[in-house]
Amino acid sequence: MVMDDKPREECGVIGIYAPDEDVARMAFFGLYALQHRGQEAAGIAVSDGRTMRLHKDMGMVAQIFTPQNLQALQGCYAIGHTRYSTTGSSHVRNAQPFMIETYDGPLAVAHNGNLVNAPVLRRELLQHGVGLSSSSDSEVITLMLAGAPAETWEGRIQYAMKHWRGAYSLVILTRDSVYAVRDPWGFRPLSVGQLPHGGYVAASESGALRTLGCEVIREVKPGEIVKLSNTALRVRQGHPPASPTALCTFEHIYFSRPDATWDGCNVHQVRQRLGAALAREAPVKADLVMPIPDSSTPAAIGYARVSGIPYTEGLVKNRYIGRTFIQPTDSLRRQGVALKFNALEENLRGQRVVVIDDSIVRGNTSGPLVKLLRDAGAREVHLRITCPPITHPCFMGVDMGTYEELIAHRLTQDEIRDHIDCDSLHFLSLESMMEAIGRQEGYCNACFTGRYPLEIDAVRAKTDFETALS
Numbered sequence: 001m002v003m004d005d006k007p008r009e010e011c012g013v014i015g016i017y018a019p020d021e022d023v024a025r026m027a028f029f030g031l032y033a034l035q036h037r038g039q040e041a042a043g044i045a046v047s048d049g050r051t052m053r054l055h056k057d058m059g060m061v062a063q064i065f066t067p068q069n070l071q072a073l074q075g076c077y078a079i080g081h082t083r084y085s086t087t088g089s090s091h092v093r094n095a096q097p098f099m100i101e102t103y104d105g106p107l108a109v110a111h112n113g114n115l116v117n118a119p120v121l122r123r124e125l126l127q128h129g130v131g132l133s134s135s136s137d138s139e140v141i142t143l144m145l146a147g148a149p150a151e152t153w154e155g156r157i158q159y160a161m162k163h164w165r166g167a168y169s170l171v172i173l174t175r176d177s178v179y180a181v182r183d184p185w186g187f188r189p190l191s192v193g194q195l196p197h198g199g200y201v202a203a204s205e206s207g208a209l210r211t212l213g214c215e216v217i218r219e220v221k222p223g224e225i226v227k228l229s230n231t232a233l234r235v236r237q238g239h240p241p242a243s244p245t246a247l248c249t250f251e252h253i254y255f256s257r258p259d260a261t262w263d264g265c266n267v268h269q270v271r272q273r274l275g276a277a278l279a280r281e282a283p284v285k286a287d288l289v290m291p292i293p294d295s296s297t298p299a300a301i302g303y304a305r306v307s308g309i310p311y312t313e314g315l316v317k318n319r320y321i322g323r324t325f326i327q328p329t330d331s332l333r334r335q336g337v338a339l340k341f342n343a344l345e346e347n348l349r350g351q352r353v354v355v356i357d358d359s360i361v362r363g364n365t366s367g368p369l370v371k372l373l374r375d376a377g378a379r380e381v382h383l384r385i386t387c388p389p390i391t392h393p394c395f396m397g398v399d400m401g402t403y404e405e406l407i408a409h410r411l412t413q414d415e416i417r418d419h420i421d422c423d424s425l426h427f428l429s430l431e432s433m434m435e436a437i438g439r440q441e442g443y444c445n446a447c448f449t450g451r452y453p454l455e456i457d458a459v460r461a462k463t464d465f466e467t468a469l470s
């Protein structure tokens with residue numbers, strides 16, 4: 001992948017019940033709208049009420065699916081997944097959905113999140129003689145559902161929820177049903193919408209629901225099991241919600257598309273408020289405000305509005321370069337961020353610039369970006385970040401790297417400023433960030449504070465499971 005310094009996207013899931021529709025193609029376009037949440041692999045499983053079929057592979061949605069392989073996926077029940085590997089390495093055996101044959105018919109599962117107790121659950125399955133073919137915690141979820149002691153699928157889901165600890169937004173496909181399930185902490189988003197001609201869709205982001213023409217009805221609430229069916233939605237509280245809940249703050253800061261609604265708030269509006277809060281908290285004399293495109297654009301608009309400093313663009317992003325699997329040549333690699341961004345010299349020459357970015361994770365691209373702006377003629381570069389320093393890793397499904405890789409874990413803010421070589425640097429305070437989001441509690445902020453909402457067994461590497469398989 002081309003040089004980047006963002007938390008790695010999680011995954012995107014979609015579940016569809018749509019009688020008399022081509023659900024495979026609907027799932028394809030739904031996944032297309034969720035592509036930003038994972039570009040390593042994707043898959044769709046479809047059931048026609050008797051037979052379940054699956055197609056999945058490595059790559060992006062448009063590379064994996066063709067009219068021919070979608071045509072083979074016939075039915076009115078579907079689930080889909082687009083993946084970035086958080087637990088389990090990047091390998092086709094870890095691609096989702098997972099599909100297995102059970103005593104009660106076929107079962108397929110797609111999962112967004114990460115179970116913090118997966119190693120324990122995995123060991124228990126192996127001790128009971130259950131074989132595993134992948135290194136993904138999502139396969140553990142699938143096999144636990146298959147073996148859960150209950151009469152119905154809802155009962156099995158409810159039973160398994162008692163044992164799962166961590167982040168899981170799931171879509172589950174059985175022979176004749178689709179379920180949407182969200183963990184009691186509510187880490188990852190999951191919303192439900194109604195199709196205009198009958199049927200329902202569940203998706204990681206409400207924007208994907210609108211892409212399919214749905215009226216967005218509600219979020220799946222923490223701990224809920226929602227069955228998508230022909231009549232009204234069947235909602236069951238599978239597990240009591242955690243108190244307090246622990247919604248991921250990073251959905252607001254970076255992950256979700258700006259058209260998403262997360263916890264009842266429009267993400268674009270929240271990002272504007274984050275920028276406005278930065279302008280109040282860290283004002284500076286400057287000639288222009290510019291974002292690191294694209295995710296920081298709303299925050300730069302907010303900063304410009306409050307500060308009165310004109311908004312402009314200083315960088316043009318090659319939107320597709322970060323998504324390629326073709327490794328750059330050595331000489332292109334030396335180009336670093338220049339492969340991804342071009343500076344607009346005419347806008348920057350002689351200017352004092354406020355640069356808005358959403359986060360600094362490993363700190364490997366901010367310095368080259370500042371240099372790119374200076375080389376283009378910027379006189380001063382003041383960096384403003386719309387969240388606090390990331391000092392702790394995430395164990396709930398977001399890849400931010402290890403403690404040692406996180407620059408804010410190793411260096412003070414002044415040291416980071418010197419490392420990046422900008423004229424000033426400010427991270428938005430936790431208080432101002434939560435004020436901009438409009439909530440005081442119910443959110444996970446562990447990557448900023450180290451206060452994890454649930455007990456983390458051990459500091460585990462991303463490919464923990466691989467050892468068991470290799």
Ligand code: SF4
Pocket residue numbers: 187247248249250251393394395396397398444445446447448
């Ligand atoms: S640790 Fe950070 S990235 Fe992970 S769930 Fe919590 S807020 Fe989100």
